[in-house]
Amino acid sequence: MPAVAPELAPGAPTDLELMLGIQAEDPEALSQLYDRYNGILKALILRVVHNEAEADDLLQEIFMEIWNQAKNFSAQKGKPLGWMVTLARRRAIDGLRKKQAYARAGERLQNETEQQPDAWVHNATEEEITFSDTRILVRRVINTLPPAQQQAINLAFFRGMSQREIAAQTNTPLGTVKTRLELGLKKIYDGLKELRDEL
Amino acid sequence: MSFEEFQNRARLYVIGALEPEETEEFELARKNYGQRAEDLIVECYNLHEAFALSLRPEKSSDALKERLMSMVRARQSK
Numbered sequence: 001m002p003a004v005a006p007e008l009a010p011g012a013p014t015d016l017e018l019m020l021g022i023q024a025e026d027p028e029a030l031s032q033l034y035d036r037y038n039g040i041l042k043a044l045i046l047r048v049v050h051n052e053a054e055a056d057d058l059l060q061e062i063f064m065e066i067w068n069q070a071k072n073f074s075a076q077k078g079k080p081l082g083w084m085v086t087l088a089r090r091r092a093i094d095g096l097r098k099k100q101a102y103a104r105a106g107e108r109l110q111n112e113t114e115q116q117p118d119a120w121v122h123n124a125t126e127e128e129i130t131f132s133d134t135r136i137l138v139r140r141v142i143n144t145l146p147p148a149q150q151q152a153i154n155l156a157f158f159r160g161m162s163q164r165e166i167a168a169q170t171n172t173p174l175g176t177v178k179t180r181l182e183l184g185l186k187k188i189y190d191g192l193k194e195l196r197d198e199l
Numbered sequence: 200m201s202f203e204e205f206q207n208r209a210r211l212y213v214i215g216a217l218e219p220e221e222t223e224e225f226e227l228a229r230k231n232y233g234q235r236a237e238d239l240i241v242e243c244y245n246l247h248e249a250f251a252l253s254l255r256p257e258k259s260s261d262a263l264k265e266r267l268m269s270m271v272r273a274r275q276s277k
Binding site: 027030031035041043047056060063086139157160163164166181185 | 207215244247249250252256259263264267271274
C-alpha cells in the first residue's frame with residue numbers, strides 16, 4: 001500500500017535519487033530534500049512538541065541525522081519520506097519526554113481535546129486546502145473516521161501514547177481504546193489503498 | 200494468532216501503540232509468518248507518511264537551513 005505521494009515538478013529528482021545523493025555525501029541533495037520536506041516534518045514535530053523554538057531545534061537535528069544516517073536507509077524497507085517521518089516522529093517524541101514537558105503538553109492537550117475533539121482537522125481552511133492535493137486526499141480518508149477514532153489515533157501517533165495512556169487521558173475503557181485504534185487504522189489503511197488504486 | 204489479527208496488530212505496532220505483552224505475542228507471530236509479515240510491516244509504515252502528509256506544512260526560517268548546511272559542510276571538511 002504505497003501512500004499517496006506529493007507530485008513533483010517535471011524533471012525534479014525523485015526522493016530516492018536525493019537519498020542516493022545524500023548517501024554519496026552530496027550536500028546539494030540534502031538541500032533539495034530539505035526544501036521539499038522541511039515544512040511537512042516541521043508540522044509533524046510541532047504537532048508533538050507544541051513549541052516553535054524546540055521544533056526548529058529538532059528539525060535541524062533531524063536533518064543532520066538524515067545526513068549522518070542516510071547509509072542506513074534501504075529502499076527495500078520503504079520510501080524516503082516514510083523513513084524520514086519515522087525518524088522525525090521518534091526524535092520529536094523523545095525530545096518531548098526528555099525535556100519533561102510531557103505534563104505541560106498533557107495539560108495543553110486536555111484543553112485542546114475538550115475544545116476540539118476532532119483536533120486532527122482543526123487547521124484546515126479553504127486556503128490551506130487548495131495548497132495541497134495530497135493533503136486533501138489523505139484528509140478525505142481520515143475524515144471518514146468518527147471523531148473518537150481520530151482522537152485515539154492522534155494521541156497514539158502524534159503523542160506517542162500507549163493504549164493505557166490514551167485510556168487514562170480520555171477516561172475510556174482500555175478495550176474501547178484498542179477497538180477504536182484497530183478500526184480507525186484499518187479504515188485509513190484500506191482507504192489509502194483504495195485511493196492509490198484509483199490514481 | 201490469525202493473519203487477520205496479525206494485520207490489526209501490525210498497524211498498532213508501527214505507531215508504537217502495542218502494550219508490552221501484545222508486543223511479545225506480535226514478535227512471536229512475526230517470526231512465524233516470516234517474509235509475509237515483514238512485507239506487511241513495510242506496508243504499514245506507509246501510515247506514517249500519510250499522517251505527516253495530512254498536516255499543513257509549517258514554514259521554517261532561512262537561517263535554520265543555512266545553519267544546517269554549514270554544519271554539513273563543516274562535517275565534510277573534517
